[in-house]
Amino acid sequence: MSGTQATRVTQMQVGDALPEREFKPDNVQSMLYNAVLWNGHRIHFDEPYARDVEGYPGLVIAGPLLGDWLHQCLEEWLGDDGRIASIEYSNRIASYIGETLRSGGTVTRCDTNTGEVEVDVFVRNEADEVITPGVAIVKFHPG
């Protein structure tokens, strides 16, 4: 391997942190996201229903939107040097409109021969709880 992509992998170390990013989803973003999906689940837009019928403290942020932010965290870090090969994640703790969330990650394994890197990624809430943990395999392009 040669070139910037290869250089990035050789200089990478287990424990390296990915740049973090803050998200503060509001009603408009939540409505647009669920509309794009054709997701009519009331917990995402009908606040009296979410509170009184389902017992949530507010409007629930859709699980796959949090999953998307894990991907964005990885892709903004990769730039044009590589791509996501696979990701595994789960929505562990619910989050609500009004919360400020934060995505980030840590390199857990890197293979300089294949350009394959494993990264732990997360979305955390304001209490610093990991609400959406994930593990991704990314591949840096050969130089």
Added chain:
Amino acid sequence: MSALLSEELLSTIGRSSEPHRELVTRRDIRKYAVATSNRQRKYLDGDEAPPMFHVPLFWDVVELDQLSADGVSIDSLLPKFPLEKAMAGGLKIEYHKPVYPGDWLTATRTLTDIYEKQGRSGALIFYEVVMDIHDDDGELVIREKTTRILR
């Protein structure tokens, strides 16, 4: 022998949905990129589909009278489970090929597993659905495995 899962229920393992073919459009990519607050120009302009674009592409477009009172559509691939309260689930997604506007993609969903586990506050049912997405050349583009937990 499982306490909750009947032979009849378990016999639904392996069943698949009808293939579902959809066209990737620049406009749909742009809407998805904006709604997810993506910051990359190639996605905001719709030149390429971001990862997870298959989620809106293959979400069922159901008619209003097919939605339940809470606004959720019924997944016809799934059998009736003896537990109904959905808990957090997980996803595993493999990305094999990039997706561009103009691509036709076909998704087939298969119910690949149903099993029971004992949780702290009682029995839990797990089920797995695999969605394979192919292009018109028959090549695998994306494979997504969803695991859901019911209590």
